[in-house]
Amino acid sequence: MNAVLHSLGSEFEKVVTTRMWWVLGGLLVVYVAILAGGFGAFLGWTIQNPEAAAAAGGNTTVPPGVSLAPLVYTFASSIGYVFPVLLGALAVTGEFRHRTLTPTFLAEPRRSIVLGAKFLSQLVVGAGLGAAAFATSVGAGAPALAAFGLETELDSSDTWALVGRGILAMALWGAIGVGLGALVPNQVAAIVIVIAFTQFVEPILRLMASFSDVTASIGRFLPGAASDALVGASFYSIMSTGSSASLEWWQGGLVLLGIAVVATVIGGATTWRRDVS
Amino acid sequence: MASGIPIEITGLTKQFGAVTAVDDLTFTVEPGKVTGFLGPNGAGKTTTLRVLLGLVRPTRGTATFGGTPYASLTRPFESVGAALEATFHPGRTARNHLRVYATAAGLPRSRVQEVLDQVGISEFADRRVAGYSLGMRQRLSLATTLLGDPGVLVLDEPINGLDPEGIKWIRGFLRSLADEGRTVLVSSHLLSEVQQSVDEVVIISKGRLVKAGTLSSLELDAEAQTIIDSPDRRALAAALDAARIPYTEGRNGLIAAEPDPAVVGHAAFVAGVEVSSLHRLKSGLEESFLALVNGEAE
Numbered sequence: 001m002n003a004v005l006h007s008l009g010s011e012f013e014k015v016v017t018t019r020m021w022w023v024l025g026g027l028l029v030v031y032v033a034i035l036a037g038g039f040g041a042f043l044g045w046t047i048q049n050p051e052a053a054a055a056a057g058g059n060t061t062v063p064p065g066v067s068l069a070p071l072v073y074t075f076a077s078s079i080g081y082v083f084p085v086l087l088g089a090l091a092v093t094g095e096f097r098h099r100t101l102t103p104t105f106l107a108e109p110r111r112s113i114v115l116g117a118k119f120l121s122q123l124v125v126g127a128g129l130g131a132a133a134f135a136t137s138v139g140a141g142a143p144a145l146a147a148f149g150l151e152t153e154l155d156s157s158d159t160w161a162l163v164g165r166g167i168l169a170m171a172l173w174g175a176i177g178v179g180l181g182a183l184v185p186n187q188v189a190a191i192v193i194v195i196a197f198t199q200f201v202e203p204i205l206r207l208m209a210s211f212s213d214v215t216a217s218i219g220r221f222l223p224g225a226a227s228d229a230l231v232g233a234s235f236y237s238i239m240s241t242g243s244s245a246s247l248e249w250w251q252g253g254l255v256l257l258g259i260a261v262v263a264t265v266i267g268g269a270t271t272w273r274r275d276v277s
Numbered sequence: 278m279a280s281g282i283p284i285e286i287t288g289l290t291k292q293f294g295a296v297t298a299v300d301d302l303t304f305t306v307e308p309g310k311v312t313g314f315l316g317p318n319g320a321g322k323t324t325t326l327r328v329l330l331g332l333v334r335p336t337r338g339t340a341t342f343g344g345t346p347y348a349s350l351t352r353p354f355e356s357v358g359a360a361l362e363a364t365f366h367p368g369r370t371a372r373n374h375l376r377v378y379a380t381a382a383g384l385p386r387s388r389v390q391e392v393l394d395q396v397g398i399s400e401f402a403d404r405r406v407a408g409y410s411l412g413m414r415q416r417l418s419l420a421t422t423l424l425g426d427p428g429v430l431v432l433d434e435p436i437n438g439l440d441p442e443g444i445k446w447i448r449g450f451l452r453s454l455a456d457e458g459r460t461v462l463v464s465s466h467l468l469s470e471v472q473q474s475v476d477e478v479v480i481i482s483k484g485r486l487v488k489a490g491t492l493s494s495l496e497l498d499a500e501a502q503t504i505i506d507s508p509d510r511r512a513l514a515a516a517l518d519a520a521r522i523p524y525t526e527g528r529n530g531l532i533a534a535e536p537d538p539a540v541v542g543h544a545a546f547v548a549g550v551e552v553s554s555l556h557r558l559k560s561g562l563e564e565s566f567l568a569l570v571n572g573e574a575e
Contacts, residue, residue: 002383010381017373018366099364102332103421106359107381109331109348276332277324 007108007117011091015125020090028083028129029136032076037140040072044148069153070162070232072141076133077166077231081173081224082198083133084126088177089194091118091125092267093187101276115268119178119260126174130167138163165249166231172253175260176223182267198224220247226255281308281428281460282343282356284329289338291324291484298324300484301338306462306477308428311455313475313492314464317570321484322464323361326433330359342429354382358422359431363414367407371398371417374406379424392420397446411438419447429460436463436470448474468566482570495565502558502565503541506530507550516548517541525568530554532568 015021092115095101108114142152153159177194184190202224209219219225229252247255284306291299299321306312316322327333329340331347342350342357350356365374375389393399396416401409406417415438422430432451436444451474455461465471468478478495480488488495506529507513513531517524522544523534530553533541538555545552 006381006383010377013373013377013380014366017370017377018368020368094366098366099362100366102361102364103378104381105332106330107354107378109350109353275327275334277327 003113007113008121011117011121024083024087028080028133032080032133032136033140035079036072036075036137037144040141040144043068044150048148073137074231076137077169080133084129084170084174085177085194088122088174089181089190091122092178092181093185093190096185097187111272115272119175119264122174122178123171127167127171130170134163134166162232169227169230172256179260179263182272183263185271223259226252281458283307286340287338289340290336292336298484302486304479304489308460309458310476311451311461311474312477313471314462314479315468316481318466320481323433354425356427357429358427360418360422361433363418365406370403370405372402384424388424392423396420412440412443431462433464468563472562480569487569503533503535503538504530504558505541506554507552512550516545516550520544527567
């Protein structure tokens with residue numbers, strides 16, 4: 001048990017003693033601030049000026065009854081989830097790239113303890129990034145909505161439950177990153193996979209899956225879709241036809257946890273067990 | 278300090294695909310002495326050490342610390358300090374590097390400053406390792422091994438990249454560690470690099486043991502030799518063959534197993550071979566080492 005705590009402490013120190021965590025954290029905050037603030041203001045403007053919006057080609061008509069605030073706030077996770085995945089993957093691939101597995105395995109020869117500590121530490125780091133991202137999306141989105149006289153819904157417990165689930169999603173994404181890094185120890189390959197999958201492959205798959213009911217029932221198990229289901233709302237949900245295709249929030253969480261655990265276990269049984277030379 | 282434990286390598290074999298890097302290697306390293314683990318590049322030294330430290334799985338055989346494999350040691354950093362090829366995250370400072378591994382091994386933070394002082398890099402401790410010279414990296418690597426104040430030290434090429442002052446320093450340092458009763462195993466591809474600091478030598482070539490014993494036993498092997506060279510080495514070799522003087526080919530000429538240079542010189546004279554150098558081998562260690570290593574290679 002002590003060994004687990006020691007490895008966990010060491011993994012946290014590894015994260016905070018290099019620059020990557022605040023580079024990625026800073027990018028996440030800036031990215032979310034621009035999108036949540038900008039989208040909040042844009043929605044406010046289109047609702048106040050429907051004719052001008054239509055004239056400008058703005059066809060993002062918001063269906064009545066859809067609350068806007070959650071859509072704006074969940075930019076933190078629906079856009080920001082790539083950051084904890086990257087940081088989690090780098091926590092593993094960096095050890096291969098800088099060949100620091102040697103001192104790491106000398107300090108703790110039981111490799112599964114090291115990988116377990118990475119998994120747990122990146123859950124926490126992901127939650128930290130999630131907290132920063134939601135603080136930003138609420139901090140930038142709420143004033144933007146309020147400026148156009150729209151409801152910020154900050155007095156609703158549903159909003160804060162959504163924030164909590166969003167932070168949980170970000171934590172799970174950090175753990176998925178660890179699993180991915182263990183499966184693909186080549187750092188460049190892992191980064192390319194994260195960017196390509198989250199930014200291109202999955203959005204396209206989700207769009208294509210939404211064309212029929214059969215594919216939609218499969219598409220909701222895609223990690224991004226599961227993440228949105230867990231958080232409860234995202235700007236994807238206004239593009240998809242209905243909420244019936246989406247998983248329950250807890251199912252979404254289990255899908256993410258399952259991906260993280262399976263990837264980490266397979267990586268741990270393969271690349272992680274190889275000779276270190 | 279943990280007490281020195283012997284290192285025991287028994288029948289160790291490691292194959293990488295079709296390549297046999299280490300071939301049925303057996304030797305013991307005793308506490309209280311500095312043992313040089315020698316062999317040319319590619320002889321299998323690093324592979325042997327990586328197997329010993331649980332980083333590489335052996336094909337056959339065992340490598341233990343007094344019977345216990347590295348991975349089964351209860352608190353490995355406090356029993357064994359190992360510095361393989363210096364590997365650090367370039368963006369981390371030396372102090373943070375040491376903290377990361379002190380934490381992982383469950384050692385108190387105070388050890389970090391202590392080992393920084395011990396290897397003399399305290400004033401650079403808060404710089405990123407990316408800016409470190411090879412010599413500073415070697416010292417940081419050594420500092421990492423000392424964190425747990427271990428009874429056994431396993432150092433792979435620790436002298437590589439050190440300046441003359443650093444070499445002098447590490448020789449004294451290894452000596453003092455052994456004098457405290459620790460087991461010290463130091464690998465090198467150059468005997469001359471370690472001959473002033475080692476008591477025992479283990480020499481391997483092509484993954485096989487060619488010599489294990491005291492440094493002075495190597496000197497005995499080297500005694501009674503003459504080194505002779507000629508612009509025409511083939512003719513010289515033929516001359517020595519004709520005179521029935523055994524020899525091996527060394528770096529600076531042929532090493533004849535004959536104590537008297539006059540006898541060797543006469544053999545060349547009789548055959549009419551021009552001699553460019555002829556002298557008794559003074560410190561024959563390096564030549565003896567090369568002869569052992571090359572002999573095995575043929």
